Amino acid sequence: MKLELHQFPSSHFNEKARWALDYKGLEHSRLNYLPGPHMRPIKKLSSQRKTPVLKLDNEIVAGSAQIIDRLEQIAPLPALYPRESSDRAAALMLQRELDENLGPSVRLALFSEMLDEGAYFCRQFSEGKSLPVRLAYRAAYPMAKGLIKKGNGLTGQDAVDAAYKTVADILDEIAEKVSATGFLVGKQFSVADLTAAALLAPAVNPPNCDMTKPEPIPKCVVDFLARWSDHPTTAWVLEIYGKYRAPKSANVEAARN
């Protein structure tokens, strides 16, 4: 089966899908899109506009949770779903809650700090592209900024404060949940741990993550990372990345738009 991940390299939801593919050792190609220009081709491919999208031969699966579910069917081992049905239900429910609350809040909080650093913002999302593409992307940024704000719920200070509070509350909840066994559900690494660690990666910047931040990191992002660095959940994310984030099993990185 030929697997193609249509993705943004710098995206925590895409990191979920990459991690699942790598954890299962599934060879795949990664096709990289630029946020913004991605809309038309991704919509054509999957009838919706968000990444990640996985193409399995002629089958299209959109959404990180749906992709993990499909991978669990085609490559059950090593398992990301707990074997026990009550644990599986708990892990899937946690994944859903984290996808709905943690993922968007981490992104909104980080974007609220980074949006005024246009050069860095563009560099992070266009790394690996040709110089003309990067220059064009940077030139379009002032016009795109309003759309980026709107598309990510950056409607004002109240939204930013709420996102920060959501992240802080979830960090505390995770620390409490993992204190007994080191895992969010049961005694083994599962989709719940993968989801929490991948969605927190933009706030932790793990060294073996597929989306480490380009250097030099501007002060606003250094401060964003420092904000959580002493939290026990940050140490937990680094530990989970160290133990369970298998190296890349992608065979090609092709450029798209």
Ligand SMILES: N[C@@H](CCC(=O)N[C@@H](CS)C(=O)NCC(=O)O)C(=O)O
């Ligand atoms: N629930 C979706 C969320 C995916 C998502 O928010 N993707 C973002 C990147 S992090 C995206 O593609 N945004 C572009 C857009 O909204 O057009 C998932 O789990 O995959």
